[in-house]
Amino acid sequence: MRILVWHVHGSWTTAFVQGRHDYLLPVVPDRGPDGRGRARTWDWPASAVEVAPEALRDADVDVVVLQRPEELELVERWTGRRPGRDLPAVYVEHDAPRAGAADSRHPLADQDEVPVAHVTAFNRLYWDCGRAPTTLVDHGVIDPGYRFTGESASLAALVNEPVRRWRVAGTDVLLRVAEQVPVHLYGMGVQSLADRLTVSEDLPQAAVHDALGAHRAYLHPYRWTSLGLSLIEAMMAGLPVLALPATAAPEAVPPAAGVLSSDPDALVAAARRWLADPDEARERGLAAREHALAAFGVERFLADWDRLLAAVAERGGVDRLTGVVA
16 A cells, blocks of 8 residues: 555654555654654655555545544645545544543544544543544564663663653653652653653664663553553663553553552662663563563554554444454
C-alpha cells in the first residue's frame, strides 16, 4: 500500500515505517508540525519518502493514517479527498484523555467513517468515542538490544519538558526520589533541573540507548500519560522498572519486572535495594526484557497494522474493526 502519514511521534513512526508498504510523509518548508518529513535522529528505511503538499493532489494514496484532528482538514485541502469518504482513513489516538478522563469525548466521536485505533486498552476504555468504530493496536518497539551493565549505582529517567508537564509527568515525584537516591534525567527541556539532579539534554535515540544500560534501574514517574515508549525501550534494554501504577503501566510491567507503587517512598526503598544488589536488579531487568519483547515486539505490531490497514482499505471492513486485532 501507499500510506499517507504525518511524522508526529518519532518513536511510534519509527516502528510504523518498518513495514512492507510505501510511506508518504508530508514536508513543509519550515518542517513545522504540518510537515516534518523524515526524521533526523532515527533510522528510517528508504520506503519512507517525503512529499510536498502540492504533490498530494495527484498522488496515489491507498489509505491515510491520521494522528491529529487538524489532519482531517489538511488531507481534504491537500488531496481534494475527504478522509473516510473519498479516501480510506484510520485515526491513531496516541494519548489518554486528559481532564474529565472518564467522560472525555473524542474529537471523532460523532462520525462513523474514520475508525479510531487506540495504542493501549486503557486509552480505549477511557475515551468516549461515541459511534466511531474503535480498535486496539498495542505499541511496537524496535529492540534496542540488551544493554544492561548496571555499573552506575543510579536510576535513569527520561522525561521531555519536565517543567512544563510538571504534575502530568510526575516531575515532583522524580525530584522527591532524586533527593534520596542518585537519578540521571534524560530528555528535552531538562537543563533547568540541572541544579537538582544530573541531566543530559536531548541526546539522539541511539545515544540514550547506550547510556541507559549503565544505570541500575529505570524510573518512570508519570502520573497520567499514555504508555511511554521510553518505558518499553528501557525494559527491552534490560532495566528493571520503578513506576506509578497509573494508566497502562500495571499491564505493561509485570511484578517480576519491577515495582509499581503510589508511594514514592516505596519506590525509593526498591531503588536502594537494587543499588545495593546489582544481581537482583539484573534478574528483574531480564524479566522486564523478556516481557517487553513478547508484548511489544515490532513484528507483532506490524502484523496487527497490516490487518487493520487491509480492513480499512476494503472500506466495508470498518464495521468489523472491533474484532480485527486480537
